[in-house]
Amino acid sequence: MKRIGLVFLTATLVACGSGGASRTLIQNKGSDTLLQVAQAWAEAYKEVNPDVSIAVSGGGSGTGISALINGTVDIANASREITDEEMELARANGGNPQEFVVGFDALAVFIHPDNPLGEVSIAQLAEIYGEGGATDRWSQLGITVPGCASDEIVRVSRQNSSGTYAYFREAILGEERDYKLGSRDMSGSKDVVDLVVNTPCAVGYSGLAYATDDVKMPCIIAEDGTCVAPSVETAVSGTYPLARSLLMYTRDAPEGAVKEYLDWILSDDAQCIIQDVGYAPVRLLSCS
Numbered sequence: 001m002k003r004i005g006l007v008f009l010t011a012t013l014v015a016c017g018s019g020g021a022s023r024t025l026i027q028n029k030g031s032d033t034l035l036q037v038a039q040a041w042a043e044a045y046k047e048v049n050p051d052v053s054i055a056v057s058g059g060g061s062g063t064g065i066s067a068l069i070n071g072t073v074d075i076a077n078a079s080r081e082i083t084d085e086e087m088e089l090a091r092a093n094g095g096n097p098q099e100f101v102v103g104f105d106a107l108a109v110f111i112h113p114d115n116p117l118g119e120v121s122i123a124q125l126a127e128i129y130g131e132g133g134a135t136d137r138w139s140q141l142g143i144t145v146p147g148c149a150s151d152e153i154v155r156v157s158r159q160n161s162s163g164t165y166a167y168f169r170e171a172i173l174g175e176e177r178d179y180k181l182g183s184r185d186m187s188g189s190k191d192v193v194d195l196v197v198n199t200p201c202a203v204g205y206s207g208l209a210y211a212t213d214d215v216k217m218p219c220i221i222a223e224d225g226t227c228v229a230p231s232v233e234t235a236v237s238g239t240y241p242l243a244r245s246l247l248m249y250t251r252d253a254p255e256g257a258v259k260e261y262l263d264w265i266l267s268d269d270a271q272c273i274i275q276d277v278g279y280a281p282v283r284l285l286s287c288s
Contacts, residue, residue: 024052024257030064030077031163032188033105033207034246037277038077041270048264052257058188061163068251069093074258076249079105079163079207080170095251102265104280106208106230107168107242110156110193110215112200114146121221122172122241128153128203130173131180138201147200155183156195156204164189167244168205208235209278235280246279 028038035058042054064076069090082090082097090097109125111117115138127135135141137151145151157179158165169179186192189206196202197214208230211217219227220241234240254262264270272287274280 026054026258027073028054028075029057029067029073031061031079032058033079033164034077036209037274040273040277044273060161062161068249078247080166098250098253100248100262101245102248103246103274104235105244105246106235106240107244108208108211108217108230110196110204113216114200116143117218119221119227120218125172129179131178145200152201154199154202156192156202157183157185159185159187171242232280
């Protein structure tokens with residue numbers, strides 16, 4: 001494979017105006033799960049270092065990692081780990097991706113607020129979402145959902161470029177099983193929540209930070225039989241069965257402005273921002 005030249009990395013922008021002051025632009029792209037907090041970090045960092053600008057965009061973990069491989073971003077956001085194949089491609093293109101855990105998430109299952117389902121197991125979710133799964137009606141779970149006359153379970157999922165899509169498949173379905181056909185695949189986490197809010201028959205999944213008062217989140221039955229609700233606390237402790245790491249990747253060992261930005265992201269101030277957004281920080285903090 002021919003090595004793909006770097007399109008841009010940590011570009012220096014010359015600002016118009018007196019003095020010709022320069023600013024550094026860091027390109028940050030990837031996971032929609034991390035999009036809200038990445039935008040909040042970028043905005044807050046303006047006060048920390050006005051000479052650095054962070055350009056944040058989503059598109060999914062796979063999109064961000066692909067851009068990192070091609071050398072068109074400085075930092076890729078991901079809600080799943082980089083794959084062996086992606087790592088090989090990056091190294092073939094002259095990179096050596098470095099991973100940074102920047103927080104934790106409790107991947108929540110969302111249902112309509114009128115749905116009486118209070119708890120659900122991994123096995124039940126696999127039968128709902130998995131290829132060959134036998135569960136396609138709410139009555140099969142022993143409930144009747146008000147407003148869902150058809151009794152059909154409307155499965156809401158994410159597009160296959162999403163790290164949330166990949167994580168849910170691995171955690172719920174395992175390595176050998178794929179999703180059932182016929183789900184409604186949303187481009188973003190907010191779209192998942194919006195559809196569930198307006199569809200009594202629906203079930204969906206996404207990051208905890210996208211939860212609203214208009215959706216219900218059943219607890220997930222753990223291996224020991226306890227039912228654990230998604231929360232910042234259960235994500236940090238790892239007791240929630242669908243807790244996962246939130247990640248940032250650089251193409252090589254970070255230097256200069258990129259390293260300074262990542263160091264700041266792991267500081268108490270920035271970790272309190274991720275907690276305010278609704279995810280779990282990398283360590284327990286007392287944030288005002």
